[in-house]
Amino acid sequence: MTELASGSTSQRELASESTSQRNTESITVTVNGHAYTADCEPRVTLADFLRHTCGLTGTHLGCEHGVCGACTILVDGRSARACLMLAVQADGATITTVEGLAAGNALNPLQEAFWDNHGLQCGFCTPGMLMTATELLADNPDPDAAEVREGLSGNLCRCTGYDSIVRSVLDAAQRMRG
Ligand code: FES
Numbered sequence: 001m002t003e004l005a006s007g008s009t010s011q012r013e014l015a016s017e018s019t020s021q022r023n024t025e026s027i028t029v030t031v032n033g034h035a036y037t038a039d040c041e042p043r044v045t046l047a048d049f050l051r052h053t054c055g056l057t058g059t060h061l062g063c064e065h066g067v068c069g070a071c072t073i074l075v076d077g078r079s080a081r082a083c084l085m086l087a088v089q090a091d092g093a094t095i096t097t098v099e100g101l102a103a104g105n106a107l108n109p110l111q112e113a114f115w116d117n118h119g120l121q122c123g124f125c126t127p128g129m130l131m132t133a134t135e136l137l138a139d140n141p142d143p144d145a146a147e148v149r150e151g152l153s154g155n156l157c158r159c160t161g162y163d164s165i166v167r168s169v170l171d172a173a174q175r176m177r178g
C-alpha cells in the first residue's frame, strides 16, 4: 500500500515536471477586432486556439485534415483551414471568424440570405460556407451560379443542401450590390 502510494506520488511528480517543461510561446492574434494574447504550445492548431483559448466555438471541426472546409476562417483577409494552421503561425495576424460577421444581433446580408433561402439544414458546415462565401463575394461581387459552385467546391455539406446554399450566395450578392 505504501509502495503503491509512493509510486503514484512519483508519477504525479513526473507528470507535473513534464508539464512545467512544456514549450510554450506567447502569441497575439486579433480576432474579430479583439486582441487575444496567450501562451500556446507549438502543436496547438489555430482551430483549437480559437475554440478553446478564445472561446469562439463558431469555427467547426469536421475532418480535421483539410478536406471538409467546416473550419474555414479568414486570415489577413484570405480564407484558410484553421485545422491545418498552427496557432503560432498566426501570431500577429488579423482573423475573422463566423462570429465576426454579424453586428451584435444584426445578421449581415450573407447571413440574412442564408436564413431567407434555407441555406442550412443541420448548420454544421455553415460557418465554413459563410466564410468561404465572404471571400468569394469580396473577390467577385456578381458571380453566376457556376462561379458560386466552383467557389464553394472546397466546402462539404453532409446534408447535401447545395442548391439552397448556392441560391443564398447569389441572393446575398444581389443584396450587397444594392
Ligand atoms: S475540419 Fe478543417 S477542413 Fe475539415
Ligand code: FES
Residues within 6 Å of the ligand: 120, 121, 122, 123, 124, 125, 126, 156, 157, 158, 159, 160, 161
Ligand atoms: S447543413 Fe448540415 S452539413 Fe451542411
